[in-house]
Amino acid sequence: MIEAENLALQYARDNAARFLEDLKALCAIPSISSIPAHAGEVHRAAEWVAEALRQAGLEQVRLLPTEGHPVLYGEWLHAGPSQPTILFYGHYDVQPALDLEAWESPPFEPRVRGEDLVGRGASDMKGQTLAEIDAIASWLRGTTSLPLNVKFLVEGEEEIGSRHLRKFIQSHAELLACDAAFNGDAGMVTPELPSITYGLRGGLRVEVTVSGPTHDVHSGTFGGTLHNPAQALIELIAGMHDAHGRVTLPGFYDRVRQLEADERASLALLPMDEKFFLSQSGAPALWGEPEYTPLERTTARPTLEVLSFHAGLAGEGVLNIVPAQAKAALSMRLVPDQEPEASYQSLINYLQTQAPSTVHWEAHRLNNGGRASLLDRHTPLVKALDQALEETWGVHPAYIRIGGGIPVVAQLQEELGIPSILTGFGLPDDHIHGPNEKLHLPTWHKGIEAIIRFLKRASQV
Amino acid sequence: MIEAENLALQYARDNAARFLEDLKALCAIPSISSIPAHAGEVHRAAEWVAEALRQAGLEQVRLLPTEGHPVLYGEWLHAGPSQPTILFYGHYDVQPALDLEAWESPPFEPRVRGEDLVGRGASDMKGQTLAEIDAIASWLRGTTSLPLNVKFLVEGEEEIGSRHLRKFIQSHAELLACDAAFNGDAGMVTPELPSITYGLRGGLRVEVTVSGPTHDVHSGTFGGTLHNPAQALIELIAGMHDAHGRVTLPGFYDRVRQLEADERASLALLPMDEKFFLSQSGAPALWGEPEYTPLERTTARPTLEVLSFHAGLAGEGVLNIVPAQAKAALSMRLVPDQEPEASYQSLINYLQTQAPSTVHWEAHRLNNGGRASLLDRHTPLVKALDQALEETWGVHPAYIRIGGGIPVVAQLQEELGIPSILTGFGLPDDHIHGPNEKLHLPTWHKGIEAIIRFLKRASQV
Numbered sequence: 001m002i003e004a005e006n007l008a009l010q011y012a013r014d015n016a017a018r019f020l021e022d023l024k025a026l027c028a029i030p031s032i033s034s035i036p037a038h039a040g041e042v043h044r045a046a047e048w049v050a051e052a053l054r055q056a057g058l059e060q061v062r063l064l065p066t067e068g069h070p071v072l073y074g075e076w077l078h079a080g081p082s083q084p085t086i087l088f089y090g091h092y093d094v095q096p097a098l099d100l101e102a103w104e105s106p107p108f109e110p111r112v113r114g115e116d117l118v119g120r121g122a123s124d125m126k127g128q129t130l131a132e133i134d135a136i137a138s139w140l141r142g143t144t145s146l147p148l149n150v151k152f153l154v155e156g157e158e159e160i161g162s163r164h165l166r167k168f169i170q171s172h173a174e175l176l177a178c179d180a181a182f183n184g185d186a187g188m189v190t191p192e193l194p195s196i197t198y199g200l201r202g203g204l205r206v207e208v209t210v211s212g213p214t215h216d217v218h219s220g221t222f223g224g225t226l227h228n229p230a231q232a233l234i235e236l237i238a239g240m241h242d243a244h245g246r247v248t249l250p251g252f253y254d255r256v257r258q259l260e261a262d263e264r265a266s267l268a269l270l271p272m273d274e275k276f277f278l279s280q281s282g283a284p285a286l287w288g289e290p291e292y293t294p295l296e297r298t299t300a301r302p303t304l305e306v307l308s309f310h311a312g313l314a315g316e317g318v319l320n321i322v323p324a325q326a327k328a329a330l331s332m333r334l335v336p337d338q339e340p341e342a343s344y345q346s347l348i349n350y351l352q353t354q355a356p357s358t359v360h361w362e363a364h365r366l367n368n369g370g371r372a373s374l375l376d377r378h379t380p381l382v383k384a385l386d387q388a389l390e391e392t393w394g395v396h397p398a399y400i401r402i403g404g405g406i407p408v409v410a411q412l413q414e415e416l417g418i419p420s421i422l423t424g425f426g427l428p429d430d431h432i433h434g435p436n437e438k439l440h441l442p443t444w445h446k447g448i449e450a451i452i453r454f455l456k457r458a459s460q461v
Numbered sequence: 462m463i464e465a466e467n468l469a470l471q472y473a474r475d476n477a478a479r480f481l482e483d484l485k486a487l488c489a490i491p492s493i494s495s496i497p498a499h500a501g502e503v504h505r506a507a508e509w510v511a512e513a514l515r516q517a518g519l520e521q522v523r524l525l526p527t528e529g530h531p532v533l534y535g536e537w538l539h540a541g542p543s544q545p546t547i548l549f550y551g552h553y554d555v556q557p558a559l560d561l562e563a564w565e566s567p568p569f570e571p572r573v574r575g576e577d578l579v580g581r582g583a584s585d586m587k588g589q590t591l592a593e594i595d596a597i598a599s600w601l602r603g604t605t606s607l608p609l610n611v612k613f614l615v616e617g618e619e620e621i622g623s624r625h626l627r628k629f630i631q632s633h634a635e636l637l638a639c640d641a642a643f644n645g646d647a648g649m650v651t652p653e654l655p656s657i658t659y660g661l662r663g664g665l666r667v668e669v670t671v672s673g674p675t676h677d678v679h680s681g682t683f684g685g686t687l688h689n690p691a692q693a694l695i696e697l698i699a700g701m702h703d704a705h706g707r708v709t710l711p712g713f714y715d716r717v718r719q720l721e722a723d724e725r726a727s728l729a730l731l732p733m734d735e736k737f738f739l740s741q742s743g744a745p746a747l748w749g750e751p752e753y754t755p756l757e758r759t760t761a762r763p764t765l766e767v768l769s770f771h772a773g774l775a776g777e778g779v780l781n782i783v784p785a786q787a788k789a790a791l792s793m794r795l796v797p798d799q800e801p802e803a804s805y806q807s808l809i810n811y812l813q814t815q816a817p818s819t820v821h822w823e824a825h826r827l828n829n830g831g832r833a834s835l836l837d838r839h840t841p842l843v844k845a846l847d848q849a850l851e852e853t854w855g856v857h858p859a860y861i862r863i864g865g866g867i868p869v870v871a872q873l874q875e876e877l878g879i880p881s882i883l884t885g886f887g888l889p890d891d892h893i894h895g896p897n898e899k900l901h902l903p904t905w906h907k908g909i910e911a912i913i914r915f916l917k918r919a920s921q922v
Contacts, residue, residue, distance in 0.1 A: 220865025312769025404681025
């Protein structure tokens with residue numbers, strides 16, 4: 001079996017240049033799931049990945065419809081019933097590439113710059129998805145078989161909250177049956193420190209709209225006697241945090257599970273200190289609840305963020321108006337044991353008690369929201385991944401919690417009872433969701449090797 | 462002379478339908494001065510108005526260049542040196558017609574609906590400008606002369622702050638020499654109550670930008686440990702008013718001239734009470750400094766308004782980002798004896814002391830700003846207008862202060878020492894600058910007659 005693994009590893013090394021060309025080809029497709037006009041490109045990316053799955057040697061590869069973008073399925077089940085079945089997860093959709101001026105090269109013309117591949121989706125997560133497929137290809141093309149059974153689920157709506165995936169999972173429970181999912185969307189700490197992610201924040205997005213006059217009115221005629229809706233919404237949002245960065249929504253922290261001392265000690269060992277957050281963001285200073293470290297604030301504490309705020313005219317036209325309306329999108333990041341519905345209600349309660357009678361307001365959820373998850377660190381499959389990462393990097397992997405949420409993790413757990421093993425080869429400075437997203441290629445190639453090794457070790461548990 | 466006036470009035474009545482067709486033709490030209498791509502349309506409107514001035518019987522009609530859009534000039538100076546010379550002011554540019562969905566008919570396809578003409582510029586101020594030209598035409602075509610000397614100055618940059626007009630006035634002082642300006646851009650209170658405006662607020666617009674991380678960052682990865690620039694700007698703006706609607710910028714009220722008791726009594730007689738402001742705006746309640754009436758707040762008290770606020774993505778794409786930057790445009794409305802520069806400094810002082818070290822900020826002026834003006838209510842020419850309005854409407858005109866500013870008024874005063882007689886036939890519910898701008902046509906026709914009568918009475922002072 002060691003010999004087979006070596007053949008697979010050799011195949012990956014021999015094909016490294018082709019793997020990169022494949023990744024560039026996939027990143028060149030602007031599969032932006034949030035923009036309806038891009039639906040054709042999203043579908044093209046799905047077809048492209050389906051072909052890659054077939055080329056890797058997977059079987060039964062097909063696009064399965066949802067109410068939104070299709071889910072890709074593929075399988076290789078010839079390792080026998082005594083071997084575990086791992087469901088590899090990926091997504092072929094990407095975030096929009098806004099602020100084009102900030103991109104140093106066009107977002108959908110991926111380019112190698114130094115050790116990085118720069119392009120939208122390179123890190124999140126076309127690179128990660130192809131790392132999984134390339135590892136399978138290395139086994140099936142470098143030898144003729146896999147040491148365990150695998151299935152693939154590659155969705156096209158991760159960047160819009162996996163909004164049709166739960167229903168898909170419900171209606172394809174038998175097809176997706178497996179022992180665990182492998183999800184490469186969780187990233188790592190530094191190029192030298194591979195990571196296993198055991199905690200995810202949940203979240204909920206809410207849009208709040210404040211309106212006053214029925215139409216935009218002249219700021220000279222009405223300024224000073226109407227409560228400007230932009231100002232009213234500004235005042236409401238300003239009141240949602242206290243001076244120490246704590247959220248003031250009534251009851252917001254009621255069910256928050258406190259960090260235990262040993263977990264705080266473990267998180268404190270990670271190289272994600274103040275300097276790390278400062279250098280990764282370029283912000284002039286940090287901010288937030290003073291009694292928690294930056295890493296704790298971003299992974300184990302709930303937060304409320306202004307994602308967007310819009311009122312009045314943007315751009316070149318000059319208008320002396322009091323805008324009739326102002327809109328903000330707010331994001332709550334939730335931790336165990338907060339419930340999205342209760343968090344939404346605490347926002348509504350705040351607005352009900354704090355909104356002035358001088359304006360109208362309304363709020364609605366922008367997504368369904370999801371709970372946070374904390375995974376068991378002590379299962380055999382986690383141990384297999386731990387060994388594979390250590391063998392590849394030569395260091396013990398870090399165990400981390402991350403601040404984002406991955407809806408599919410909660411959905412697989414809740415609908416099928418399947419745990420997700422979370423790792424990945426993206427780095428904190430990959431600028432995912434922002435301009436100049438990149439993927440560190442040496443790390444990515446190591447990642448392919450680590451998955452090759454994981455497949456063998458997972459077959460031995 | 463009465464007979465001549467009657468001939469002029471008769472000409473106006475006989476040509477009412479043509480005047481309306483002319484107005485519709487002018488309003489169909491989208492002469493939006495703030496949008497560079499519309500420069501051709503702005504120029505077309507200038508040519509159109511020049512031809513209307515010639516058709517009215519004015520002489521020396523020509524487009525005079527500025528660094529921006531041209532100024533139109535015309536004159537009729539045959540009344541003799543013993544007669545006064547009045548400089549009629551107008552502007553041929555308009556505001557943008559944003560929020561197209563809110564317009565019930567296309568903004569540049571003017572339509573008569575009931576007693577109104579609906580279209581961008583109908584009230585502000587193509588209708589007012591043509592009322593002046595139509596009154597001159599009624600004298601020159603209905604008789605063969607005018608009872609006094611007239612000049613016309615029609616600019617194309619009023620909606621962008623008359624930004625090149627001061628220089629034009631300076632360099633054309635002799636051409637523009639006159640006894641007083643007549644400016645129809647100031648509106649009236651109700652269709653039954655004509656008005657003479659003697660007070661204008663000044664103003665200044667400022668853009669404030671707050672930035673934090675050097676790029677948009679993932680709200681899951683960084684949320685809770687960075688000061689979100691949108692939130693930081695929200696907090697700064699929220700602190701610019703106290704709970705009673707008073708501006709908190711240090712020193713902001715230092716030079717504000719207090720209202721005197723007799724002026725407060727006079728303003729209190731106007732039919733612009735709480736109900737008026739509520740019905741004109743559709744807002745659920747009024748707001749502002751409780752010790753002043755709504756009319757006082759909007760005309761004789763300085764204010765600070767949020768014209769626009771933008772951060773993060775607008776529209777359909779969903780991004781889980783902390784935006785790298787947030788921008789707000791603020792408008793200060795100033796009263797005697799505030800200085801724009803000092804008001805700007807009070808904002809800067811506020812930002813210097815209040816902005817947190819967790820973000821960067823910068824501010825810059827969006828326009829030059831202008832002082833407020835208060836005009837002498839007791840000159841013979843004001844009396845002539847008073848009589849003409851009373852004769853036309855059958856009631857004493859109201860003397861009002863308005864909340865907006867008219868840069869040309871300050872510029873003519875400061876550069877040439879010329880007072881402006883301010884009136885107009887636009888109504889508070891004309892939705893100027895907003896969707897569905899309209900002009901009340903019966904009031905407009907009365908306005909043309911009032912200007913015809915004013916020309917005679919002004920020749921007798």
